[in-house]
Amino acid sequence: MLEGGFSVRRKRPSDAGWPSQAAWQRLKDAVGGNLIPIDFPLAACQTAPGSAECKTLFENLRNPYYIGNHPGLTQTLGWIDAWTTKPSVYAVAARNAADIAAAVDFAREHQLRLVIKGGGHSYQGTSNAPDSLLIWTRPMQEITLHTAFVPQGCDGTHTPQPAVTLGAGAIWMQAYDAVTTQSGRYVQGGGCTTVGVAGLIQSGGFGSFSKHYGLAAAGLLEAEVVTADGNIRVANACRNPDLFWALKGGGGGSFGVISKLTLRLRELPEFFGGVIFTVKAASGDAYKRLIRRFVGFYSEHLFNHHWGEQVHVNPDYTLEVSMVFQGLDSERAKKVWQPFLDAVADERGAYQIGRPPIIVSVPARNWWDVGYWKERGLPVFLHDPRPGSRPTDVWWAGDAGQVGWVINAFESLWLPASLLEAGAQEHLADALFAGSRHAAVELHFNKGLAGAPAEAVEGSRQTAMNPAVSTAFALAIVADGQSPAYPGIPGHEPDLAGGRRAAERVARCMRELRAAAPHSGAYVSESNFFERNWRHSYWGNHYPQLATVKRRYDPAGLFFVHNGVGSEG
Numbered sequence: 026m027l028e029g030g031f032s033v034r035r036k037r038p039s040d041a042g043w044p045s046q047a048a049w050q051r052l053k054d055a056v057g058g059n060l061i062p063i064d065f066p067l068a069a070c071q072t073a074p075g076s077a078e079c080k081t082l083f084e085n086l087r088n089p090y091y092i093g094n095h096p097g098l099t100q101t102l103g104w105i106d107a108w109t110t111k112p113s114v115y116a117v118a119a120r121n122a123a124d125i126a127a128a129v130d131f132a133r134e135h136q137l138r139l140v141i142k143g144g145g146h147s148y149q150g151t152s153n154a155p156d157s158l159l160i161w162t163r164p165m166q167e168i169t170l171h172t173a174f175v176p177q178g179c180d181g182t183h184t185p186q187p188a189v190t191l192g193a194g195a196i197w198m199q200a201y202d203a204v205t206t207q208s209g210r211y212v213q214g215g216g217c218t219t220v221g222v223a224g225l226i227q228s229g230g231f232g233s234f235s236k237h238y239g240l241a242a243a244g245l246l247e248a249e250v251v252t253a254d255g256n257i258r259v260a261n262a263c264r265n266p267d268l269f270w271a272l273k274g275g276g277g278g279s280f281g282v283i284s285k286l287t288l289r290l291r292e293l294p295e296f297f298g299g300v301i302f303t304v305k306a307a308s309g310d311a312y313k314r315l316i317r318r319f320v321g322f323y324s325e326h327l328f329n330h331h332w333g334e335q336v337h338v339n340p341d342y343t344l345e346v347s348m349v350f351q352g353l354d355s356e357r358a359k360k361v362w363q364p365f366l367d368a369v370a371d372e373r374g375a376y377q378i379g380r381p382p383i384i385v386s387v388p389a390r391n392w393w394d395v396g397y398w399k400e401r402g403l404p405v406f407l408h409d410p411r412p413g414s415r416p417t418d419v420w421w422a423g424d425a426g427q428v429g430w431v432i433n434a435f436e437s438l439w440l441p442a443s444l445l446e447a448g449a450q451e452h453l454a455d456a457l458f459a460g461s462r463h464a465a466v467e468l469h470f471n472k473g474l475a476g477a478p479a480e481a482v483e484g485s486r487q488t489a490m491n492p493a494v495s496t497a498f499a500l501a502i503v504a505d506g507q508s509p510a511y512p513g514i515p516g517h518e519p520d521l522a523g524g525r526r527a528a529e530r531v532a533r534c535m536r537e538l539r540a541a542a543p544h545s546g547a548y549v550s551e552s553n554f555f556e557r558n559w560r561h562s563y564w565g566n567h568y569p570q571l572a573t574v575k576r577r578y579d580p581a582g583l584f585f586v587h588n589g590v591g592s593e594g
């Protein structure tokens with residue numbers, strides 16, 4: 026079926042074959058009453074765009090917890106000329122794997138379009154579809170810590186180790202609170218605190234400190250997953266190992282529905298820290314030299330497991346540093362940066378440092394400790410302002426721009442570490458400068474594993490992710506978006522013309538970067554909706570094996586997402 030394409034047209038509410046009320050009632054009974062018709066919050070604005078209710082809604086669309094709590098909403102509201110968020114007809118607000126299995130069976134038997142949503146953070150719109158049945162895992166947020174976990178069926182072959190089991194509806198902030206703040210351990214998850222655990226693990230997944238700990242997917246020990254036949258399976262190194270491998274980076278929404286997953290725990294270092302400053306160059310020539318100097322400095326001093334997160338090469342001749350580090354205290358981190366800061370200060374006419382650099386470490390256990398930051402008056406987190414929210418319902422202030430946004434363009438490219446070799450640095454710097462004439466280039470150093478410890482690199486090789494990740498020193502991201510907006514709501518419509526112009530700038534910028542890394546790949550979850558050659562870009566030479574797993578566990582293509590494994594059928 027997969028090769029030749031799927032012959033089944035999914036049933037829509039207007040079709041004769043749409044399930045009867047009695048059939049829906051049977052599903053409702055099977056899932057303990059948790060079948061809910063979807064209320065689409067934006068509908069209120071479609072009928073009364075000028076109302077106070079609509080104004081409040083658009084304010085709420087900047088709150089990821091508000092969005093996350095609504096089965097009819099997604100964290101990205103749309104992408105110009107690509108997709109616009111649309112609610113499903115019904116959702117099963119799943120409590121456990123049995124509820125999920127009931128929904129999967131129902132969708133398969135009635136030939137319905139089925140979608141799965143956890144944290145709702147897909148940029149590509151893969152967790153929403155009109156006229157569909159939604160499996161909504163948000164209610165499944167149970168977290169259990171283990172001191173000595175052995176995957177099922179692995180007794181005698183696997184040493185017991187500390188681990189955490191997370192319900193598929195949990196988000197990373199909940200995991201970090203339980204594992205790090207409450208228990209003093211580390212689990213590799215995502216940088217953004219409101220991303221869902223199951224979506225991120227299936228992407229491969231990077232967090233701020235991935236340059237030390239590796240991919241989030243590499244920490245997966247076991248998943249409970251409902252496959253297209255409605256069976257509840259365990260996938261780990263000993264049971265269904267092919268499915269287990271595919272879940273580690275093969276992309277969400279393609280192989281089955283994960284109900285819970287278990288991740289290994291690690292030791293915390295003594296400190297985590299951050300470096301924040303900007304340098305503005307006075308001219309294009311000075312900016313070119315600054316970029317060249319930074320590339321050399323990165324290669325010599327930062328290209329190792331201590332350093333992650335970002336540097337932005339901005340169009341206005343500003344180099345914006347917002348990096349993190351692990352395993353160094355403030356003094357050692359300052360010493361690392363001093364030569365670069367001195368060199369910049371020496372050329373006073375050419376460069377201006379925006380504000381005094383912040384280079385500070387905190388005890389690692391306090392990194393996600395909301396109270397710690399609050400006591401010090403440091404507004405690194407934004408808080409869900411609604412009554413009844415929990416103290417830990419927070420998101421990094423730096424992620425606020427992407428809540429409820431509409432994407433104009435989003436592309437990524439792994440930059441191979443060979444570009445850091447002495448003879449190639451000039452070429453890389455030139456490409457970054459040339460790209461920055463069109464749009465801001467974000468270098469995410471934690472999203473390429475070259476420079477990471479051997480164990481982290483080896484861990485990534487055991488996943489389905491594109492092997493390009495292990496030889497890249499960074500993932501370059503170029504993106505552009507606009508505020509919450511929705512078509513057809515006067516006063517809140519997306520700016521199509523502006524969005525298209527921005528998309529052209531992003532494309533021009535990426536062309537300059539691709540000239541330096543022509544055969545590289547893109548990160549499946551942070552990439553172009555219109556990615557050409559997406560199979561190669563996302564998975565490289567892993568694609569044929571992923572397609573085999575897909576055929577084995579979902580031969581009729583019940584699960585499909587845009588540019589997901591098997592979607593070419």
Ligand SMILES: Cc1cc2nc3c(=O)[nH]c(=O)nc-3n(C[C@H](O)[C@H](O)[C@H](O)COP(=O)(O)OP(=O)(O)OC[C@H]3O[C@@H](n4cnc5c(N)ncnc54)[C@H](O)[C@@H]3O)c2cc1C
Nearest residue numbers: 143144145146147151152216217221223224231277278283
């Ligand atoms: C603001 C923002 C910040 C981000 N930061 C990072 C980051 O720091 N690091 C990083 O690596 N990525 C990051 N991402 C990308 C993110 O990891 C992916 O988009 C991820 O897939 C989101 O998972 P989710 O559960 O939140 O999203 P969803 O939209 O709910 O799901 C994403 C995909 O996974 C599928 N899926 C969800 N749950 C399940 C399940 N239980 N079983 C099977 N399939 C499922 C969905 O069908 C969909 O196709 C970020 C995205 C956003 C919007």
